[in-house]
Amino acid sequence: MxxxxxxxxxxxxTGEEVRLRGWIRRVRSSxxxxxxxxxxxTGEVQCVFVKKDVSPKVWTxxxxxxxxxxxxxxxxxxxxxxxxSGVEVTAREFEVLGDADQFPIQPKEHGVDFLLEKxxxxxxxxxxxxxxxxxxxxxxxIRDFLHDDGFTLVDTPILTGxxxxxxxTLFETEYFDLGTAxxxxxxxxxxxxxxxxxxKVYCFGPTFRAEKSKTRRHLTEFWMVEPEAAWIxxxxxxxxxxxxxxxxxxxxxxxxxxxxxxxERDLSKLEAIVPPFDRISYTDAIKCLRSGGSETEWGxxxxxPDETKLVEGRDKPLFVYDYxxxxxxxxxxxxxxxxxxxxxxxxxxxxxxGEIIGGSQxxxxxxxxxxxxxxxxxxxxxxxxxxxxxxxxxxxxxGFGLGVERxxxxxxxxxxxxxxxxxxRMMTRLTP
Numbered sequence: 304m305x306x307x308x309x310x311x312x313x314x315x316x317t318g319e320e321v322r323l324r325g326w327i328r329r330v331r332s333s334x335x336x337x338x339x340x341x342x343x344x345t346g347e348v349q350c351v352f353v354k355k356d357v358s359p360k361v362w363t364x365x366x367x368x369x370x371x372x373x374x375x376x377x378x379x380x381x382x383x384x385x386x387x388s389g390v391e392v393t394a395r396e397f398e399v400l401g402d403a404d405q406f407p408i409q410p411k412e413h414g415v416d417f418l419l420e421k422x423x424x425x426x427x428x429x430x431x432x433x434x435x436x437x438x439x440x441x442x443x444x445i446r447d448f449l450h451d452d453g454f455t456l457v458d459t460p461i462l463t464g465x466x467x468x469x470x471x472t473l474f475e476t477e478y479f480d481l482g483t484a485x486x487x488x489x490x491x492x493x494x495x496x497x498x499x500x501x502x503k504v505y506c507f508g509p510t511f512r513a514e515k516s517k518t519r520r521h522l523t524e525f526w527m528v529e530p531e532a533a534w535i536x537x538x539x540x541x542x543x544x545x546x547x548x549x550x551x552x553x554x555x556x557x558x559x560x561x562x563x564x565x566x567e568r569d570l571s572k573l574e575a576i577v578p579p580f581d582r583i584s585y586t587d588a589i590k591c592l593r594s595g596g597s598e599t600e601w602g603x604x605x606x607x608p609d610e611t612k613l614v615e616g617r618d619k620p621l622f623v624y625d626y627x628x629x630x631x632x633x634x635x636x637x638x639x640x641x642x643x644x645x646x647x648x649x650x651x652x653x654x655x656x657g658e659i660i661g662g663s664q665x666x667x668x669x670x671x672x673x674x675x676x677x678x679x680x681x682x683x684x685x686x687x688x689x690x691x692x693x694x695x696x697x698x699x700x701x702g703f704g705l706g707v708e709r710x711x712x713x714x715x716x717x718x719x720x721x722x723x724x725x726x727x728r729m730m731t732r733l734t735p
Contacts, residue, residue: 306322307322307323307324307375308321308322308323309323309343309345309346310323310325310341310342310343310345310346310347310348310388311345311346312345313346313348313380313388313390313392314388314389314390316380317380317381317382317390318379318380318381319379319380320377320378320379320380321377321378321379321380321392322375322376322377323341323343323348323350323375323376323377323378323392324343324373324374324375324376324400325341325342325343325344325373325374326341326342326343326371326372326373326374326403326427327339327340327341327368327369327370327371327372327374327403328340328341328342328347328370328429329370329410330365330368330369330370332365332366334354335353335354335355336351336352336353336354337351337352337354337362337365337366338350338351338352339351339352339365339368339376339394341374341376341392342432346388347387347388348386348388348390348391348392349383349386349391349392350376350378350391350392350394351391351392351393351394352365352394352397353393356395357394357395357396357397361395361396361397364397364398364399365397368397368399369402369403369404369406370403370406370409370410371403371406371424371427372399372401372402372403373399373400373401373402373403374397374398374399374400375396375397375398375400376392376394376396376397377394377395377396377397378392378393378394378395378396379392379393379395380392381393387561406424407421407424408421408424408425408427408428419721419727419732420735422725422726422727422735423726423735426725429565430565430566430722431722433562433563433565433566433715434562434566434711434715434717434722434723435725436559436562437555437559437562437563437566437711437714437715438707438711438723438724440554440555440558440559441551441554441555441707441710441711441714442707443554444550444551444554444555445507445528445547445551445705445707446507447554448546448547448550448551449505449528449530452503453502453503454503454504454505454530454532455497455501455503455504455505456504456505456506456507457493457494457497457501457504457505457506458506458508459487459490459493459494459506459508460487460490460493461486461487461508461509462476462478462484462485462486462487463484463485463486463487464478464481464482464483464484464485464685465485465492465685465686465689466485466488466681466685468488468489468512468632469488471513472488472512472513472514473485473486473488473513474486474511474513474523486511487510487511488510488511488512489510489527489529489704490506490508490510490527490529491506491529491531491634491702491704492634492689493506494506494529494530494531494702495531495634495665495689495692495700495702496688496689496692497531498531498532498533498700498702499533499692499696499698502532502533502534503530503531503532503533504530504531504532505528505529505530505531506528506529507526507527507528507529508526508527509524509525509526510524510525510526510527511523511524512525515730516730517729517730517731518607519718519719519720519721520607520657520709520712520720521720521729522708522720522721522724522727522728522729523728523729523730524728525706525707525708525720525724526706526707526708526724527704527705527706527707528704528705528707529702529703529704529705530543530547530702530703531700531701531702532700532701532702533698533699533700534698534699534700535664535699535700535701536646536664536699536701537624537625537636537646537647537648537662537663537664537701539701540648540662540663540664540701540702540703541582541622541624541648541650541662543703544622544648544650544660544662544703544705545578545579545580545622546578547705548576548580548620548650548659548660548705548710549576549577549578551710551714552573552576552714555573555714556570556573556574563714563715566715566716566717567716568714568715568716569716572618572653572654572716573714575618575619576618576619576620576653577619580619580620580621580622580650581617581619581621581622582621582622582623582624582648583613583621583622583623583624584623584624584625585605585623585624585625585626585627585644586601586625586644588605588609588613588623589601591613592605592609592612592613595612597609597612601627602627602629602630603630604626604630605623605649607657610649610651610655610657610658611655611657613651614651614652614653614654614655615655617653618653619653620650620651620652620653620659621650621651621653622648622649622650622651623648623649623651624646624647624648624649625638625641625644625645625646625647625648626644626645626647626649627643627644627645628642628643628644628645631645631647631663632663633666633672633675633676633678633679633681634663634665634666634672634675635647635663635664635665635666636663636664636665636666636667637666637668637671645663646663646664647661647662647663647664648660648661648662648663648703649661649662650662652709652710652713654713654716656709656712656713657709658709659705659706659709659710659713660703660704660705660706661703661704662701662702662703662704663701663702663703664699664700664701665700665701665702666693667693667697667698667699667700668693668697669690669693669694669697672689672690672693673690676690707723707724708720708723708724711723
C-alpha cells in the first residue's frame with residue numbers, strides 16, 4: 304500500500320516513476336494515444352498512454368476502460384504547464400482494481416430526482432466534490448474562528464425533553480418510561496447553561512425540524528453552529544456575527560478558489576463582502592416593503608419574497624433586527640424601548656439567498672421568561688432547569704445560530720441547498 308503515490312504529491316516527484324490508484328474521471332483515445340484523467344481524492348491528473356510504448360495487453364485494457372472504473376497506473380511524472388497541477392503522467396502499466404461497467408451516471412444531463420436516487424454515486428462528480436470541499440472549509444473556518452476568539456465547544460443533546468423552537472416542527476420518539484423525547488431543534492438552551500460556566504461557548508451538530516416545506520431553503524436535518532456569550536447585548540451580538548461571516552468568506556476565498564471557479568461562482572460578489580454590514584429595524588423594513596408594494600403587515604413574519612426584496616441592490620448581507628414578539632421564540636429578551644418587540648436579528652445574505660443567521664439577546668428576567676413560557680403553552684416542568692439559570696446568578700447574554708447548508712449554498716451560488724450536504728434529508732427523501 305505504501306508503494307503508491309497520491310496525485311497531490313506529483314509536483315514534488317517530477318521525473319520519477321510512480322504508482323497511482325484512483326477512479327477514471329474520463330478517458331478518450333485517438334487510436335494511437337489514450338488520455339485518461341485519474342482522480343484519487345487528493346486531486347486529478349492526466350495519464351497518457353502511447354500505443355507503441357505499452358504492451359498490447361495494457362493498450363487493450365486501457366482501450367476498454369470506462370468512466371468511474373477503479374484502476375492502478377504506473378508511469379513517469381512529466382512537467383506540463385497546460386495541466387492544472389503542472390504535471391501529467393506518461394503511463395506504461397495499467398490494472399483494473401474495480402470494474403464499473405455501465406456506471407449509471409454518464410457525462411450527460413440527468414434529472415434531479417434521478418441524481419438524488421443515485422446520490423451515493425453523484426457525490427463523485429467534479430461539481431459535488433468542489434461543493435464538499437467548500438463545505439469542509441466553511442466548517443474548519445467556523446471552528447478556527449471560535450477557538451481563536453475564546454469560545455469553548457460544548458456538545459449538547461440530540462435527544463431532549465424541552466422544545467427549543469416551534470412545537471409544530473418536532474420529531475418525536477418514546478423514551479423508555481420517561482415519556483416523549485424530541486430530536487433537538489437547537490442546542491441553544493443548553494449552551495446558555497454552559498455560558499454561565501465558561502463565558503463563551505458554542506455547540507455544533509445536526510439539528511432537526513419537521514417542517515412540511517419543500518422550498519429550496521429547507522431540509523429536515525441540517526447542521527448548525529450556535530455560539531453563546533456572556534456579557535454581550537443584541538448590538539454586540541450582531542458585531543460578532545459580522546466578524547464571523549467575514550472570516551468564513553475570507554477563508555473560503557483564500558483556500559478554495561479553484562473549487563469556486565469549478566462552480567463558476569462570481570468571485571467579485573464574495574470579495575465585495577467586508578464589514579460593516581447594513582442594519583435595519585423590522586419596523587423600518589416593513590415600511591420599506593410596503594412602499595414597494597408588499598402586503599406584509601407589521602406583526603407578520605418576513606417571507607422569502609420580503610427577504611429578497613430587502614437585499615435587492617445590496618452587495619453585503621443585511622441585518623434586520625427587533626422583530627415582533629409574536630413571531631419569535633419565547634426565550635428572546637423583551638425590548639425595553641418597545642415591549643411589542645424582542646431584541647433579536649436575522650442576517651440576510653445578498654443575491655436573494657435569505658436568512659443564514661438568526662440571533663438574539665436572551666431574556667434574563669425570571670418572571671418575564673416564565674410568563675412567555677406560559678403564553679406559549681409550554682410544559683413548565685420541562686423548563687425548570689432553564690428557569691434556574693435566571694434564579695441563580697442571572698446575567699445578560701446573547702447568541703445566534705448559523706445554518707451551514709444555507710451558508711454554503713450562498714457561498715457556492717447554488718440554486719438549492721440539497722447539494723450542500725452529502726445525503727440530504729427532505730420531506731420526500733429518506734434514502735440513500
